[in-house]
Amino acid sequence: MNLFRSEQHAQQWKDWDQEMASTLRPVEWWIETFRNPIFRNRNRPDYLTWLTGESGISATAAFHDRLQQ
């Protein structure tokens, strides 16, 4: 899970795997992905209770759905 200067840099990386090319996205897309509440809520005093509850499970599912886009 790395950041690269450009698409060309990523594709020239020694560990580039064409099968995972769908994960190559502009950094803005990844920033939006990491706005999901499972990341935003880590400061909550009840974070783990929230994460394993209905809202957290729903947010985790939304995160997984976005990764499948």
Place this chain on the structure above:
Amino acid sequence: MESDLDVTYATIMQEIVATGVAPHYAELAPRLGISPNEALNRIESILAITPGWMHPGTDYIASFPPFNNQPTAYRITVRGEQRWFAQCGFEALACSWMFPGEIVDINAPCLLGDDSLHLKMKDGELVLVDPETIVGYTRSRLGMEEPDQPFR
């Protein structure tokens, strides 16, 4: 209502945010008023339900996302102090949530040896990106169910 694990998680996270370093379980125990064994058990329980991990073969927290206790290429600077490392390039983008209202600088080398990468974020918003062509990429599967995958 916070559970024991909630309190333990928050105590570890607050320590990392304040110092850049995760506490050892024996340091954590007196803060929570529990035995060292109980502190270690709680850490292991937390890491079983979050994408963090112990350094293999040790009782040391290696990763407690979005941060990493072990240095990585993703350096995090807040208020002019570079105390933190992000777990990975993606989790670096989530670090600003841990410093509300603060500018968070992310600096990383280019893995191909060109000029380094620099981003500034505040409360999840991108303030600066240099160069503007930065992309994210992973060869690891994300969001899968396997217990050894990140973001499970």
